[in-house]
Amino acid sequence: MINVAILGFGTVGGGVAELLEANRDRVAQAAGDRVRVKHILVRRDLPGSRYAELMTRDVGTILNDPEVSVVCEAMGGLDPALPYVRSTLEHGKSVATSNKELIDAHGPELAAIARAHGLSLLFEGSVAGGIPILSTIRDACAHERFDSAVGILNGTCNYVLTRMEREGLSLEEALRQAQENGYAERNPDADVQGHDTARKLAILASLLSGTRVSSDQVPCEGIMGLEAADLRLARALRCSLKLLGVCRLAPTGLSLRTAPYLVPAASPLYGVSDVYNGVLLHGSTLGDLTLCGRGAGRFPTASAVVSDVVQCARNRGRTVECGLTGRDAKLADASAAEVRNLIRVAPSEASLAREVFAGAEEVALDGDPQDSAFVTRPMTERRCGEALAKLSTLRSRIRLLEAGA
């Protein structure tokens, strides 16, 4: 019998409890032993709950129970998740968590504690929800050298952009719809400003590079400021518009960026819509490998946590290497990266834009005389920034995702 404790009983924590019960036989088969939830840490009593008997408000009950071998952290945030996870590992219990903030900020430190105790720290649910992207990198393709990862990592933004594209909504309207349908938080800042994507990208980049990457190293733009006109331009260019996390490993170092991108129709990420997430990996021998699925939600995320519980159970007595290290990342000069850009300005500045972006191609816009739009030649981020500074009516600048990346 594998005894599990769950810290937190919100969407994910409750989902883990339900899933362990609903898929009991399948989980037992996968884990090689029956798995049961012995304790659930809650902040306040929930007397009506069918799990009421398992609930405790004292984390010590869990830490000091020698029968508990795996703890699922589903509280989110750093306080008290960080001290609780640290104590859990120090008390000899493995941890499965979907907490991207925790892993982004403290993953390497916690992984070192886990290793020192012969335990595992796993966090499949922290990136792309139910998509087994971390175990693909860590286990299934452990022998592969991946040199890039490009991901649609935030379901809220993808839902908003899909509504804007399909229904011509403004960003504000689409966001309101997302909130009404439960796809966006009441305060969606971390999603729409790109911070959530940057955190997930930092975790992916850490695993790909074998170095310590944190989200504050990721140049980050969100989707605020995008307008219905940008979606129309994307369509005119046979592209979709996606908030991406992009990571590339090159001899010069690691390139990172979170920003809206135009994704061409030939890309496997082109059609990843609504709340779905998708990650496109490129490996030296595999070539392109794409995984798409539900990136958020109660059961997809809980499923990822349960998959970590299964890995812990299968590997009792040894560490499942999670891939986080304390080695410093070698970052490439972000301003030297080359990129093509979609530039949208007022028609009054069309001739100036033509001048500062020499060689740019104008995008024909049927019956939309309020904008002039151009696609630039490949240019460095630095030169693009300098050129943009000369324009006073810039309405948008969106990067193009190049093929084969």
Next chain:
Amino acid sequence: MINVAILGFGTVGGGVAELLEANRDRVAQAAGDRVRVKHILVRRDLPGSRYAELMTRDVGTILNDPEVSVVCEAMGGLDPALPYVRSTLEHGKSVATSNKELIDAHGPELAAIARAHGLSLLFEGSVAGGIPILSTIRDACAHERFDSAVGILNGTCNYVLTRMEREGLSLEEALRQAQENGYAERNPDADVQGHDTARKLAILASLLSGTRVSSDQVPCEGIMGLEAADLRLARALRCSLKLLGVCRLAPTGLSLRTAPYLVPAASPLYGVSDVYNGVLLHGSTLGDLTLCGRGAGRFPTASAVVSDVVQCARNRGRTVECGLTGRDAKLADASAAEVRNLIRVAPSEASLAREVFAGAEEVALDGDPQDSAFVTRPMTERRCGEALAKLSTLRSRIRLLEAGA
């Protein structure tokens, strides 16, 4: 040190040798120990090869070398692959193979031998080349109940259909182009008749159902007989045309089919083109999960074999459960399955077709008066077959892939 032997030195065998060398450090890190190729079984001497020193024509050298712990079978076919793999397991060595014919016909028997000896029999490369689909089902999502798998599993057919669609080629022209580009064998029968897809589907279905499914249980149609007109019809319906392997688990039993399907634009498989493969799984808690990548070729397949070698190395002394069992599969009545169909007949039979497929919707074909085409209502395979028997000018019948499958 993990000592590996390779049986066969063709495309895949040579690729495995090269990859183990080129990714040496990464493989060692993944496997937890250095991996070296100690022997390569060849049918004839290759004195110029850089691996000449490792080559042997005597399988006994490999079987009787106690240092060899993993054998990669890359000969293909059943003779002598079957007796060699059996002997390898009986001599206490784990096996990694990409041989779908072997696994389809004898997988459960070989898996039982492996289990009895505490060894592993792994075959990631047998389905969808470099895409880690089997380990996703077996490991990453071991706790998940998958109730369907739909796959584009044959790169040759997908390449042919993509050329027909994009360039308006006939099947014969597209197939010739595939052969010229090395994407089709000189004798492409197993590919274009669907047998290759049926074998891979049988392996997927075995893992999903936990029962013994073999390809002769899969109703199988290939792509021969498809015409440029069918691709034009697909486009008119906003669908792509793909050779699919479809497996569904229901309380009534397992439904299996290999056939060309119309794939709607909303499906994650819609845009999987050229030699790429894609598999769409549906899980009870994960929902849709799609994996796409290179389904064939030297390095993608070799990469899958190496991933199995790494799993064997990580789990020395114990069996990595491959998921094949000897339990009989419970098959659903294939003739009772409901499906919508695209029917193409000569215009002279349009009114008869309208009659036998009551309620079918006509597909408008611009300037193509040689055909009349209809999309039927959902109907059982049996009723559709009865209706088709009444037509004398049937030109094609293509199933529609329903959403959410």
